[in-house]
Amino acid sequence: MSVQQTTTGKFINGEEVFAIELTNSKGTYVKLFNYGAIINKFTVKNANGEMQDIVLGFDTFEQYLDEEYLKNGAYLGAVVGRYANRIKDGKFNIDGETYQLVKNTGTDCLHGGLVGFDKKVWDIVDVDEEQSLVTLQYESVDGEENFPGNLIIDLTFELTENDELILSYEGETDQATAINLTHHGYFNLAPNGGFIGKHKQQIFASNYLEQDENYCVTGKLVPVKDTPLNFIEPKEIDRDWNPDFGYDQTFVLDKIYGDLSLASKTNDAESGLTLSIYTTEPVAHLYTAKYLNVKNGKGGQDYNGFDAFCVETQHHPNGINIPEFPTTILRPEDLYTQTTIYKVSLNK
Numbered sequence: 001m002s003v004q005q006t007t008t009g010k011f012i013n014g015e016e017v018f019a020i021e022l023t024n025s026k027g028t029y030v031k032l033f034n035y036g037a038i039i040n041k042f043t044v045k046n047a048n049g050e051m052q053d054i055v056l057g058f059d060t061f062e063q064y065l066d067e068e069y070l071k072n073g074a075y076l077g078a079v080v081g082r083y084a085n086r087i088k089d090g091k092f093n094i095d096g097e098t099y100q101l102v103k104n105t106g107t108d109c110l111h112g113g114l115v116g117f118d119k120k121v122w123d124i125v126d127v128d129e130e131q132s133l134v135t136l137q138y139e140s141v142d143g144e145e146n147f148p149g150n151l152i153i154d155l156t157f158e159l160t161e162n163d164e165l166i167l168s169y170e171g172e173t174d175q176a177t178a179i180n181l182t183h184h185g186y187f188n189l190a191p192n193g194g195f196i197g198k199h200k201q202q203i204f205a206s207n208y209l210e211q212d213e214n215y216c217v218t219g220k221l222v223p224v225k226d227t228p229l230n231f232i233e234p235k236e237i238d239r240d241w242n243p244d245f246g247y248d249q250t251f252v253l254d255k256i257y258g259d260l261s262l263a264s265k266t267n268d269a270e271s272g273l274t275l276s277i278y279t280t281e282p283v284a285h286l287y288t289a290k291y292l293n294v295k296n297g298k299g300g301q302d303y304n305g306f307d308a309f310c311v312e313t314q315h316h317p318n319g320i321n322i323p324e325f326p327t328t329i330l331r332p333e334d335l336y337t338q339t340t341i342y343k344v345s346l347n348k
Contacts, residue, residue, distance in 0.1 A: 001023070001024055001025065001129060001130060001131065001132040001159075001161075002021075002022075002023045002129055002132065003020065003021070003022055003023075003127050003128070003129045003132055003133070003134060004020070004021040004023075005018055005019070005020050005021075005124065005127065005134075006018065006019050006021075007019075008033070008061040010061060010062065010065075012035060012065075012121050013121070015121035016121075017033060017034060017035045017061060017121060018033070018034050018124060019031060019032070019033055019040070019061070020032045020033075020034065020124070020127075020134050020157075022132045022133070022134065022157065022158075022159040022165075023132065023159070024132055024159050024160065024161050024163070025161060026045065026161070026163065027043075027045065027051065028043065028044050028045070028159065028163050028344070029041065029042075029043040029051075030042050030043075030157070030159050030165055032134065032157060033061060033064070034121060034122045034123070034124055034136055035061070035064065035119075035120070035121050035122070036064070036077075036078035036079065036117070036118040036119060036120065036122075037078065037079040037117070037118075037122055037136050037138075037155055037157075037183075038057070038064065038076070038077045038078045038079075038118075039055055039057075039077040039157075039165075039183070039185055040055075040057045040058070040061075040077060041053050041055065041057065042054050042055045042165065042185075042342070042344075044163060044273065044344045046191060046271040046272055046273050046346075047271060047272025047273070047346050047347065048191070048271070048272070050191065052191055052271060052273070053298065054187055054188065054189055054273065054275070054344070055077055055185055055186060055187055055188075056076055056077070056186040056187075056188065056193075056294070056297060056298070056303055056307070056308050057076055057077050057297065057298055058076070058296075058297060058298065059297075059298055059299070063296065064076070068295070069294060069295075070119075072291075072293050072294065073110075073111075074186075074292060074293075074294055074303075075111060075118050075184040076184070076186055076294065077183075077184065077185050077186065078117075078118035078183075078184050079117050079118060079155065079181060079182070079183050079184070080111040080112055080116055080117060080118050080181070080182055080183075080184050081111075081112050081116060081117040081140075081153070081179065081180070081181040081182075082112050082116070082117065082140060082144075082145070082147050082151065082177070082178065082179050082180070082181070083109070083111070083112050083147075083178055083179065083180045083320070083328070084111060084112070084180045084181060084182040084184075084312060084314045084317070085110070085111070085180070085182075085217075085250070085285060085312070085314065085317030085318070086105065086108040086109065086110050086214070086215060086216040086217070086317055086318055087101060087108060087109040087178075087216075087317075087318055087320060087321065088108055088216045088217075088318050088321050089103070089107055089108060090102060090103040090104075090107070090108055090109035091321075092178055092320040092321055093321075094148065094176050094177070094178065094329055095176060097148075099146055099147065099148060099178075100146060101113055101145060101146050101147070102114050102145065102146070105214070106214045107214060108214055108216050111184075112145055112147075113145035113146070114145065115145065116145065117138060117140070117153075117181070118184070120138055120140075122136035122137060122138045122155070123136065123137045123138070124136060125137045125154070126156075131158060132158065132159045132160075133156055133157060133158035133159070134156070134157055135154055135155065135156040135157075136154070136155045136156075136157075137152065137153065137154050137155075138152075138153050138155075139151070139152045139153075140152075140153070142174075142175065147177055147178060148175050148176065148177050149173040149174055149175030149176065149177035149330075150173065150174045150175070151171060151172070151173045151177055151179065151330070152171065152172050152173075153169060153170070153171045153181070153336075154169070154170045154171070155167065155168070155169050156168040156169075162343065163343065163344045163345065164341050164342065164343045164344075165341070165342045165343075166339065166340075166341050167183055167338075167339065167340045167341070167342075168337075168338075168339050169181055169336065169337065169338040169339070170335060170336065170337055171330060171335070171336030171337075172330075172332075172335060172336070173330050173331070173332055173336075174332055175332065176329055176330070176331045176332070177329070177330055178320045178328055178329060178330075179328060179329075179330045179336055180314050180315045180317070180319065180320075180328045181314065181336075181338060182281075182285075182312040182313060182314040183312070183313075183340065184310060184312060185310060185342075186289060186292070186303075186308035186309070186310055187266070187275060187308060187309055187310070187311075188307060188308045188309070189266060189267065189268035189271050189273045189274075189275060190268050190270055190271060191270055191271045193301060193307060194307060195306055195307065196237060196288065196289075196306060196307065196308060196309050197236065197237050197238030197241075197288075197306060198236050198237070198238065198268075198269075199236070199237050199266050199267065199268050199309065200234045200235065200236055200237070200266065200267050200268075200269075201231050201234065201235065201236075201237045201264070201265075201266050201286070201309070202231055202232070202233065202234040202235075202264065202265040202266075203231035203232070203251050203253075203263065203264050203284060203286065203311075204232065204253055204254050204255070204261075204262060204263060204264070205224065205231070205232070205251035205252055205253050205254055205263075205283075205284070206223060206224060206225070206232065206252075206254050207221040207222060207223055207224060207251070207252045208221075208222055208224055208227075208229050208249050208250060208251050208252065209221060209222070209249070209250040209251075209252060209283070209316065209317070210222050211249070211250075215248060216317070216318055217250060217316060217317045217318040217319075217322070219318075219322040219324060219325070221252060224251070228240035228241055228242075229247070229249060229251070231251075231286075234265065234267075237288060237309065238306075241288070245290055246288035246289070246290045246305075246306055247286045247287065247288045248285075248286075248287050248288070248290065249285065249286055250283050250284070250285045250286075250316070250317055251283060251284050251285070251286065252282065252283050252316075253279075253281075253282060253283060253284060255282070257282055257326060258280055259280065260278055260279065260280050260339055260341075261278060261279070262276060262277075262278050263277050263278065263279045263281075263284045263311070263313060264276070264277040264284055264286075264311045265277075266309065266311070267347050269347070272346050272347045273344060273345075273346065273347065274344070274345050274346065274347050275342060275343070275344055276341075276342075276343045276344075276345065277311050277313065277340065277341065277342055277343075278339075278340070278341040278343065279313035279338075279339065279340040279341070280337070280338055280339045280340070281313040281314050281315060281338060281340065282315060282316065282326055283313070283314060283315065283316055283317075284311050284312065284313050284314075285310070285311070285312040285313075285314065285317070286309065286310070286311055287309070287310040287312065288306055288308075288309050288310075289303075289305060289306060289307060289308045289309065289310065290305045290306065291305065292304060292305050292306075292307055292308060293305070313338075313340045315328045316328075
């Protein structure tokens with residue numbers, strides 16, 4: 001087990017950006033940046049004995065700052081917040097006070113606004129080589145992106161001997177605020193990347209959340225039975241999809257609220273790899289990257305639509321505006337917690 005920390009030589013708003021590398025005894029390797037809490041690499045041994053990187057990203061840190069890339073809003077490998085997914089009309093009310101956020105996707109607010117957690121330099125507050133873990137911290141000040149309260153988030157990345165990458169979040173605020181964090185990793189389990197439609201996908205959810213014409217959650221739960229959104233039994237991702245659209249949908253997991261349990265399994269026959277995702281969160285959002293348009297990714301490869309899949313574990317999108325959903329209000333007397341585990345194994 002080891003942790004290595006090296007500077008990128010870059011400073012953003014006076015704060016230094018570091019690369020942090022976690023390695024276990026099997027050679028499984030994760031590379032992070034404290035900018036955006038980005039997972040840049042996740043390299044594992046596949047069934048052919050080859051070391052394979054299963055996440056999309058760039059060869060250099062500087063590419064994450066490219067103007068064209070940022071304009072496309074891909075959020076490659078980053079943590080998004082304060083509020084993942086869409087907030088209807090960019091507006092919410094807490095204790096009688098209305099907060100208006102920027103509308104950065106149509107009429108709604110997406111992934112925390114214009115400069116969310118994905119574009120912030122996080123402090124490195126703890127490194128533990130024995131456990132191969134690092135803890136990052138970000139303090140979001142009162143009024144940032146028009147969210148209320150000073151919010152402090154600690155995020156720990158731990159790589160285990162069982163090829164699990166564990167993300168553990170804790171958050172505290174001095175004023176009631178809206179919070180819904182997720183990791184926006186783009187995965188591809190095929191040895192040479194490319195189209196993910198033939199990956200087999202399973203999601204342990206009997207219902208999905210209805211969305212309006214702008215993909216914003218309305219509050220209605222819809223059974224997956226007899227719909228293309230039924231992933232209760234594993235199937236190829238492209239078996240039932242609309243090939244022009246793919247999937248961009250939130251699934252309500254069949255689980256006890258707050259328990260750590262299996263949300264999703266994805267596997268690829270060629271690599272023999274399975275990615276199992278466990279979470280304490282109540283929903284998982286499946287996105288098959290229709291709008292992906294990234295030039296000069298790793299090895300000079302362009303990333304296009306349907307070249308990756310995301311499983312974004314979180315609370316219900318737009319839940320701040322839907323009282324029937326689990327609350328996304330964090331108060332000063334409470335502690336925000338979330339755990340999500342990415343476990344890689346060989347197909348059984």
